[in-house]
Amino acid sequence: MEFLDFEPILEYGFKPIVKAGFSFSGFQEMIVLLMIYPYVAKSAKRGRGFVWGTLIGGIVLIIITVGCIGVMGAAVTANQLFPAYVLAKNINIGHFLERIEGIMMFIWILSIVMKIVLTFDASLIGLCQLFKLKDSKPYVIPMGFGLIALALLCYTNTISVNDFLTKNWTPFATIFTIFVPLFILGILLIRAPGASKSKQENTTENEQV
Structure with missing residues (x-):
């Protein structure tokens, strides 16, 4: 990491940072977790776990962002679609620990699968609460097929997805x-x-x- 890659700090002020943070907060993972919040078994510790999980996740994102900017620079990081994956390619510790992008990809896929499962479960809970359905099991398979169809309709290609997320x-x-x-x-x-x-x-x- 090079400290010069972080300069100039706050070149355009706080406005771009606040704008980017507000855009990033719109991914609604917190809303999805709040849907599952009442069903946590250990109710006495769920508030503490929710706060600590949010803090740890935020710290991990900060470390990855700082690492990407410090190694590749702000311009290269901004132009990369998956900067964390490119960062994993550049890791080289004593010519022993290197080329760990395979581990990064495995963690990435595992986290995406968990995110899809949690989001699907939250949407199923919301559907049952909206229509006052007592049993959610008969609707798992139909909603699964609907999820596949919706994914094919919404995510046509990477360029359209980035354009939609940006604007x-x-x-x-x-x-x-x-x-x-x-x-x-x-x-x-x-x-x-x-x-x-x-x-x-x-x-x-x-x-x-």
Whole structure:
């Protein structure tokens, strides 16, 4: 790693960093994990695990980003589609530990499979909650075929996907990450006083009976 590759630091100010961070936050992994959050067995430790998982994941991303910029430079890193894979090719420790991109690819594929499983499970949970379905097992195979069809329709090629993620994904994801949660929260805040009042009335009637 070369320190000169990090210069000039904040050449264009904080605006590009905030914009990129906001775009990156629109991938909604946190929303997917919150769908599975209530089903964690050890409920007492799930909050701590959620926070620590988020922190560790963020630290790993920071280390990989710093490594890519320090080894390849900002311009080369920005032009690479998979900079972490290119970084793994350049690792050489004592002419012994080198060419570990195969390990990197294995970890990558494994993490993608886990992400697909979690996302699919969260979508299945959301479908059952939306239509008040008691059993989700009959809908696993139909949704699996739907997932394959949707993948073929959405991801035609790498160029179209990058163009969509760059221009359209952030405003589209904002609907689900900001506006819909705020809308639901507003409804709950409006309904909460009435619900608590009716609960108190029912408790009083039961005590009188």
